[in-house]
Amino acid sequence: MSDENLLFDDIAPGMSYERSHIVTPNDFALFAMLAGQDGEGDDARVPAVGAFPLISSSTINFFPGNGSVVKDHHLDSHGWIRNGDTLGIEFTVKEKDAASKQVVLDARLRNQNNEVLVSGPVTIIAPTRKHAATYAEPPQLTLVQHRVFAELRDRVDQEPPIPTAVVHPCDRESLTGAMEAARANLIVPLLVGPEARIRELADKEGIDLSGATIVDTPHSVASAAKAVELCREGKAEAMMKGSLHTDEMMGAVVSSSTGLKCGRLISHVYVMDVPAYGRPLLVTDAAINIAPTLEDKVHIVQNAINVAHVIGIDCPKVAILSAVETVYPKMASTLDAAVLCKMADRGQITGGVLDGPLAFDNAISMAAAKTKKISSPVAGQADILVMPNIESANMVGKEMTYFAGAQTAGIVIGARVPIVLTSRADDVKTRMASTAVMALVALANRSGKKV
Secondary structure (H helix, E strand, C coil), rough: CCCCCCCCCCCCCCCCEEEEECHHHHHHHHHHHHCCCCCCCCCCEEEEHHHHHHHHHHHHHHHCCCEEEEEEECCECEEECCCCCEEEEEEEEEEEECCCEEECCCCCCEEECCCCCEEEEEECCCCCCCCCCCCCCCCCCCCCCHHHHHHHHHHHHCCCCEEEEEEECCHHHHHHHHHHHCCCCCEEEEECCCCHHHHHHHHHHHHCCCCCCEEEEHHHHHHHHHCCCCCCCCCCCEEEEEEHHHHHHHHHHHCCCCCCCCCCCEEEEEEEECCCCCCCEEEEECCCCCCHHHHHHHHHHHHHHHHHHCCCCCEEEEEEEECCCCCCCCCCCHHHHHHHHHHHCCCCCCEEEEEEECHHHHHCCHHHHHHHHCCCCCCCCCCCCCCCCCCHHHHHHHHHHHCCCCEEEEEEECCCCCCCCCCCCHHHHHHHHHHHHHHHHHHHHHHHCCC
C-alpha cells in the first residue's frame, strides 16, 4: 500500500486489504470499557464487540485512508480478545455506488489462531482527493483511569490508622499531606519539627491540626533523629518525609547505632498507576542506592517483591532492565540480570518470576517483545522494573508521572518501619497515595509479616 489514500475512482469490487495489530494493555482497557467488561485478571478476555472501533479506525487511516467517512456498519461479534493477541484486519470491496461515492467493504477481524472474531459489512464514503498519511499507526487513545490507589484505599479504610512520625512538615505540601492523611483515617500524625514554625504555617495556610501531636525540635536534623527515636520506641510505626532533604532524614535512618536498620538493605520502590499500562507498575530503586552492586540488587529485588505482595500481586513478574535484552559481557547490568535470574531459580530470591536482561520496551510492551521474538513469562507484562542504577530509575519514574499521566507512590522498605519518601515537589495526591501503600506495609508488619 502507498502512504497515500485510495480514491473512490481507484477502488474496484474484489480489491482487498490486510493489516495486523497487536493488542496493547491500553487497547485492551478500551475494548473492555466499550464491551462493558472490567478486563481484570491474568487470563482476562473481553467480547470482540469492544474492538469494533479498530475496524472503523482502519478504514479511516489505512483503507481507503485519509478522507474516508464511516457511514454505517452491521458488524457481528463472534469471539473473545485477550491482551497481547495479534489481530488481523481484512477488508474486501463488495460493491460501490458512483452517485453517492459509497463503498461497501466486507470486514473481518481474526486472531493469531485464524479465528474470526468480527465480521460484517462496513459502508464508507470514499475520499475524492489525495492525502498522504502522516503516521504509520493511528494515534493511541489513552484512557486516563486511575484505579490502583483507590482500590488500595478501600483496603486500608477497613483498618485502624497508623501512628506516623511526620519528619519536619514545615511547608504547605508536607503539612497538608499529613493532615489530609489523618482526616482520611490513614495515620495518627506525630508532627516532628519546630512547633512555633508548624503552628505559624498552619495558621497562614488554614490547615486544621486537630488530632495531631506536635513533637518540638529545633531544626531538620534534630527532627529526623527524633522521628527515628519515636519509631525505635514503638511510639510510631512509620515515618513520613516532610520538607527536609532526603539525605538528612535517611542519615538518621541508617545510623549504625541509633537508626532503623534491621539487617537488610534499605531501598526505594515507586508504586505507579500508569493509565496506558493497565496494571500496577513498581519501579526500583529511584532514591536510595546510587550504583547498586549485584548483592545490593538481590535485596532491592526482594524488597520490591515484598511490596508487590502487600498491594495484592501474588506472584509479580520482575523485569531486570538493561539497554539490551541479551547478555553482553561488556555491559555489567546484563550480567547482573542473568545472575539474579539464576539466583531466583535456586530460591535465593523468592515470591516472584524473574527475567532479564530486558530492555524497557520489551519489558512493558507485548508488541515489542513479539517483534524481537522474545519468549518470556515476564516480557510485555512486567509488574516490577528493576533499573540498573538510581539515575535510570529516577528518570523513568518521573517520565511516567509527567509524560504518561501516572499517579505515583514512593516508599522506602528494608528498615524497621516503612518510610513515605516523596519529592518536595510532589502534591497532596501523591503523598496520599504513598501513605496508603505505607499503611498496608505497616499493617503487614504489625501482623508479623515483615516487609
